[in-house]
Amino acid sequence: MRPAAPALAVRVLEGIGEVRPGDDLVEVILASAGETLAEGDILVVTSKVVSKAEGRIVRAADREQAITDETVRVVATRAHEGGVTRIVENRLGIVAAAAGVDASNTEDGTVLLLPADPDASARSIAEGLRSRTGHRVGVILSDTLGRPWREGQTDIAIGAAGVHVFDDLRGTTDAAGKPLSVTMPCVADELAAAGDLVKGKARGCPVAVVSGLGHLVGPLDLPGARSIARPAERDLFRLGTDEAMAQGAVAGRTAGYSAGRSIGFAEGFAAALAATERERVHR
């Protein structure tokens, strides 16, 4: 016996060939999906095909310059055999290695930039699909990113339209009636992850369709994926550890800084460490 109604289903759209600059992704998607799109479906589109359709292609020889142009702020650097990878905040507020400039699944001698405005691209696709099918669908643009503390990569949302990027549970209660004050699941990232489970990186299927989550679909002017990026000034990990230590070391050699903010943090941190140790010892 199989369940009659899965709560959520994810499938890939098959037969989408190579996407080229100027291609209309609404047409490309409809040519593959036929009449199968339904009210409340959410399409997870690999941002790479959007970049290709938008002609965001540069010569591989210009890769380093392209990364520089996409960079707002260098977050960390990592030296390795092939050179130095820059982990940067790009102009979309996304922290990514090489600013998201990517050489895989591209023509030889070229690299791809992220779409110029992924939320706008998602909106254009969602708008076209809604108008052509008559169904209210949502669109997520996904990219594959590494992350601190955990090995491997997951797909996340870099663009979104017509879909809630957060399932905002603040102000609601848990099953025991207690307020869920800090819970704000980033469903856009979870949708991108679910899409990746079926798309596969190497199989040429850049679009997944998630059905069964129509409650997350809404008007086209909902906040996009830009609203997921946390501003650096509110981020506890806005700089790599080595970079932050080095900045602190340089600053520590000036008397003015010694009495300043960083030392306040040093003392707070030392106090927290000491408290942790005390509790451990006195147990």
Next chain:
Amino acid sequence: MRPAAPALAVRVLEGIGEVRPGDDLVEVILASAGETLAEGDILVVTSKVVSKAEGRIVRAADREQAITDETVRVVATRAHEGGVTRIVENRLGIVAAAAGVDASNTEDGTVLLLPADPDASARSIAEGLRSRTGHRVGVILSDTLGRPWREGQTDIAIGAAGVHVFDDLRGTTDAAGKPLSVTMPCVADELAAAGDLVKGKARGCPVAVVSGLGHLVGPLDLPGARSIARPAERDLFRLGTDEAMAQGAVAGRTAGYSAGRSIGFAEGFAAALAATERERVHR
């Protein structure tokens, strides 16, 4: 027309009531799932119910001590109205606020610790389900975590058994035949995320079943979620920015350190920044 065969389906097991210390989760799951589990299914179990079944409950008054006991290393601290939140690496190698000690969905006056050994818990559940159903199923234990750089939370895998935690694509090629050398999707985290999309935080459904990804299911002795944690010494973000700057500042006041490692990083970082600026200006 709806697609005949979704590539992936996720549903919740309904009717699982409150889990109590000593409950046998294999029985709890089978009582809800009946005969619906099938070969290749992957169960995503909210770690909280595993903690409850294992009696990992402490008095709320002992919360700070419990966090200390779970802590291997303080990564960062964040001051807020209610006190100071410690972001720590816990004994499982997971970096989490308050070491994953959680007060939501618990009885009043109590908090829950993470399972003592989530991979072992997952294995015990997978083993029991395989033996009782005759089907090779996988098990993921999930938890809800915040992350650097992006707002909101996603569910990730803190335990796994009988399922590949990475879909290791290293050594394979992309659609254009180029090597996918750095791609290692963390499918365990993506499975946890997909599960969260249907489980919901407040609706008392702690178990999701993912069907259609049997190729990710394998023997019970596959590496568990412990293998996802990146060791601190290889992590670019092993300390919070303020904490690292403060450590650097303290060290910077000693002459020995000035000539040492951190300054080397400072110079490397300054050079990378300068190169970025140069490229930007000379364009």
